[in-house]
Amino acid sequence: MAATRHDHRRCVSNALGAAALLCRRRGARLTSLRAGVLEIVWRGHAPIGAYAILERLRREHGQAAPPTVYRALDFLLAQGLIHRIESMNAFIGCPRPAEAHGGQFLLCTLCGTAAELADKRVEAALTTATARAGFRVEARVVELRGLCRVCTAAEARHAG
Amino acid sequence: MAATRHDHRRCVSNALGAAALLCRRRGARLTSLRAGVLEIVWRGHAPIGAYAILERLRREHGQAAPPTVYRALDFLLAQGLIHRIESMNAFIGCPRPAEAHGGQFLLCTLCGTAAELADKRVEAALTTATARAGFRVEARVVELRGLCRVCTAAEARHAG
DNA sequence: GTTTCATATGTTATGATATAACATTACATC
DNA sequence: GATGTAATGTTATATCATAACATATGAAAC
Numbered sequence: 001m002a003a004t005r006h007d008h009r010r011c012v013s014n015a016l017g018a019a020a021l022l023c024r025r026r027g028a029r030l031t032s033l034r035a036g037v038l039e040i041v042w043r044g045h046a047p048i049g050a051y052a053i054l055e056r057l058r059r060e061h062g063q064a065a066p067p068t069v070y071r072a073l074d075f076l077l078a079q080g081l082i083h084r085i086e087s088m089n090a091f092i093g094c095p096r097p098a099e100a101h102g103g104q105f106l107l108c109t110l111c112g113t114a115a116e117l118a119d120k121r122v123e124a125a126l127t128t129a130t131a132r133a134g135f136r137v138e139a140r141v142v143e144l145r146g147l148c149r150v151c152t153a154a155e156a157r158h159a160g
Numbered sequence: 161m162a163a164t165r166h167d168h169r170r171c172v173s174n175a176l177g178a179a180a181l182l183c184r185r186r187g188a189r190l191t192s193l194r195a196g197v198l199e200i201v202w203r204g205h206a207p208i209g210a211y212a213i214l215e216r217l218r219r220e221h222g223q224a225a226p227p228t229v230y231r232a233l234d235f236l237l238a239q240g241l242i243h244r245i246e247s248m249n250a251f252i253g254c255p256r257p258a259e260a261h262g263g264q265f266l267l268c269t270l271c272g273t274a275a276e277l278a279d280k281r282v283e284a285a286l287t288t289a290t291a292r293a294g295f296r297v298e299a300r301v302v303e304l305r306g307l308c309r310v311c312t313a314a315e316a317r318h319a320g
Numbered sequence: 321g322t323t324t325c326a327t328a329t330g331t332t333a334t335g336a337t338a339t340a341a342c343a344t345t346a347c348a349t350c
Numbered sequence: 351g352a353t354g355t356a357a358t359g360t361t362a363t364a365t366c367a368t369a370a371c372a373t374a375t376g377a378a379a380c
Contacts, residue, residue, distance in 0.1 A: 119289040129279040134309030141303040149294030
């Protein structure tokens with residue numbers, strides 16, 4: 001079951017445009033290789049692994065080795081343009097790269113899509129809980145696997 | 161900087177005792193190999209990787225190969241006796257194996273210790289946020305890296 | 321108490337993910 | 351155009367995880 005229907009070309013071009021703008025403002029170099037990797041990551045709304053990116057990159061850009069991909073991914077992560085999904089060893093485009101980071105990811109086990117939340121109450125609760133423990137948070141990983149809205153509805157229909 | 165001082169032998173023996181009891185109640189077989197792996201995991205309060213476990217196992221039990229370790233880990237995970245720390249590809253003993261699962265982990269980047277929380281407000285906030293998104297959660301990964309209380313205090317002293 | 325079966329473990333090989341180390345190229349600045 | 355930094359190419363290897371099949375162990379039936 002795919003995610004909600006939409007014109008995905010707009011997702012991609014919006015993301016690439018925003019990335020170019022952000023990098024220009026920051027003096028970071030979004031080279032064609034890096035932009036190519038970002039574009040590959042953005043082709044789907046499901047996280048993609050480094051070696052899957054590598055395959056595509058080889059077809060389209062010619063030579064490429066694992067470090068080629070990992071270095072581009074490191075750059076994109078540092079700029080907040082993508083996120084790493086720890087529980088999948090995979091990467092997903094960030095829909096709001098200009099804003100503060102470390103959202104919550106909803107990973108559908110059926111259709112594979114990843115959605116990013118930035119829920120204030122979740123973040124506040126985490127802040128309170130960690131503060132009480134005397135813990136100073138530097139990075140958050142919040143990944144929830146389960147069934148997305150579309151797949152839940154589809155399953156309910158079939159169960160009928 | 162190590163975690164809070166305590167008699168760690170009691171941690172280990174408590175954990176092994178609780179595990180034996182739980183498995184007996186459930187009709188699950190906590191074999192000597194599995195108990196050995198659990199004991200190795202419990203030796204520290206820092207997550208340990210599968211290959212580090214393998215090394216120790218080889219010294220102490222003789223032959224062992226990666227599947228030996230991964231199978232034991234799979235069993236211990238299924239019984240809720242350990243947790244996998246996704247962002248580290250490592251494993252940590254669960255201090256409350258009898259209770260409901262999926263806590264929040266505080267991972268200190270300085271001393272390496274992992275602490276497990278089970279904060280009701282965090283869990284409630286996650287439930288609310290995911291429900292609003294129409295997402296049905298099956299498993300949660302919440303891992304927070306940063307400085308633990310002890311290391312924060314130590315750092316503050318040195319910064320003097 | 322031995323047969324039987326399911327479960328656990330041994331063993332070999334390989335797949336999947338990630339990085340180290342060093343050579344070369346491209347690009348901005350002077 | 352010279353110069354230095356950042357980016358990329360290239361080879362090799364480290365690290366994490368599982369497939370597939372052989373063997374052994376232990377509980378339950380007989």
